[in-house]
Amino acid sequence: MGLFNFFTQEIAIDLGTANTLIIQNNKVVVDEPSIVAIDRKTGITIAVGKKAMQMHEKTHDNIKTVRPLKDGVIADFQAAESMIEGLIDMMGPRRKFFNHMKMVICIPSGITEVEKRAVFDSAEHVDAKETYLIHEPMAAALGIGLDVEEPVGNMIIDIGGGTTEIAVIALSGIVCDQSIRIAGDEFTNDIMNYMKRQHNILIGERSSEQIKIHVGSALPDLPNPPEDFPVNGRDLMTGIPKQITVSYSEISHALDKSISKIEDAILKALENTPPELASDIYRTGLYLTGGGALLRGLDTRISAKTKLPVYVAEDPLRAVVRGTGIALKNTSRFTFLIDRKSV
Ligand SMILES: Nc1ncnc2c1ncn2[C@@H]1O[C@H](COP(=O)(O)OP(=O)(O)OP(=O)(O)O)[C@@H](O)[C@H]1O
Numbered sequence: 217m218g219l220f221n222f223f224t225q226e227i228a229i230d231l232g233t234a235n236t237l238i239i240q241n242n243k244v245v246v247d248e249p250s251i252v253a254i255d256r257k258t259g260i261t262i263a264v265g266k267k268a269m270q271m272h273e274k275t276h277d278n279i280k281t282v283r284p285l286k287d288g289v290i291a292d293f294q295a296a297e298s299m300i301e302g303l304i305d306m307m308g309p310r311r312k313f314f315n316h317m318k319m320v321i322c323i324p325s326g327i328t329e330v331e332k333r334a335v336f337d338s339a340e341h342v343d344a345k346e347t348y349l350i351h352e353p354m355a356a357a358l359g360i361g362l363d364v365e366e367p368v369g370n371m372i373i374d375i376g377g378g379t380t381e382i383a384v385i386a387l388s389g390i391v392c393d394q395s396i397r398i399a400g401d402e403f404t405n406d407i408m409n410y411m412k413r414q415h416n417i418l419i420g421e422r423s424s425e426q427i428k429i430h431v432g433s434a435l436p437d438l439p440n441p442p443e444d445f446p447v448n449g450r451d452l453m454t455g456i457p458k459q460i461t462v463s464y465s466e467i468s469h470a471l472d473k474s475i476s477k478i479e480d481a482i483l484k485a486l487e488n489t490p491p492e493l494a495s496d497i498y499r500t501g502l503y504l505t506g507g508g509a510l511l512r513g514l515d516t517r518i519s520a521k522t523k524l525p526v527y528v529a530e531d532p533l534r535a536v537v538r539g540t541g542i543a544l545k546n547t548s549r550f551t552f553l554i555d556r557k558s559v
């Protein structure tokens with residue numbers, strides 16, 4: 217290790233609506249939900265990540281929980297900064313002196329110039345001396361091991377918490393992209409609304425996410441169906457807690473509309489793809505990343521709709537951060553990274 221390396225701390229951050237991950241020295245050192253708990257009176261952050269999530273929807277008047285990102289972009293800067301700071305502190309004590317912190321942060325492709333500048337500002341506030349941004353679909357493509365510099369088109373579909381990003385990547389650039397604000401959070405909402413409408417039962421965000429993970433499905437018929445899942449909530453008629461069980465095919469109906477919107481966006485992206493790249497994609501197929509890629513039957517459903525092969529990335533929740541980590545090691549080579557001067 218050279219002297220310079222000793223003073224350099226290099227980290228790659230996937231700042232997501234649902235989860236924030238940090239890679240250091242090729243290892244995922246932080247993987248936490250993107251949430252902070254704040255003392256309302258003093259404004260002091262009392263917990264970040266999993267600890268704050270445990271408090272979510274169970275707080276009293278003095279504490280509030282905040283998810284600093286909404287729809288893939290930072291909605292509450294102060295909360296976002298204290299979250300990033302708290303998560304960086306989880307990696308161990310920071311070396312305050314002679315420290316050169318270098319960061320690559322991934323951002324959604326639909327982000328505005330003003331929002332980009334705001335991310336640079338936040339990085340500076342947490343002591344970063346050298347910051348680069350990378351677009352999320354590019355990071356996802358690197359993370360699943362594609363050669364993004366080749367003159368070959370690849371289509372990436374990243375379904376996160378806040379946004380679904382669909383992009384065609386070739387020659388180190390994003391040729392065309394579609395970003396829609398329908399992803400995992402919307403699925404969770406759909407389930408909450410369905411339970412209210414259909415079963416007269418009120419459930420919280422976390423229970424709804426558990427239903428999605430245990431019996432979520434994009435198809436009403438699955439070859440390997442999951443078992444029915446028990447759900448606890450409050451009966452809207454009596455006001456008393458009660459338990460019911462739900463099946464995956466019910467949930468597939470609840471999610472149907474949102475999934476159709478994602479399918480439409482994919483078809484639109486394919487329509488906008490230049491013909492030479494379209495013929496590459498016909499051969500290479502579509503790659504699914506992000507937590508939404510784990511929804512049962514989604515790959516089969518998209519494949520049926522597009523008549524193209526669809527692949528779910530290995531460990532899809534970590535594809536973006538892995539790619540951001542690869543970018544971190546190639547900051548001088550990758551021309552698609554954005555630095556402060558270019559915004
Ligand atoms: N097994 C699963 N089935 C369905 N959805 C899942 C599963 N596991 C996680 N998810 C969902 O994936 C989403 C989180 O994915 P991810 O971490 O990729 O999002 P993010 O990067 O934080 O968000 P964004 O990229 O939009 O900013 C959440 O909505 C979560 O509920």
Ligand SMILES: [Mg+2]
Binds near residue numbers: 230232377536
């Ligand atoms: Mg993401």
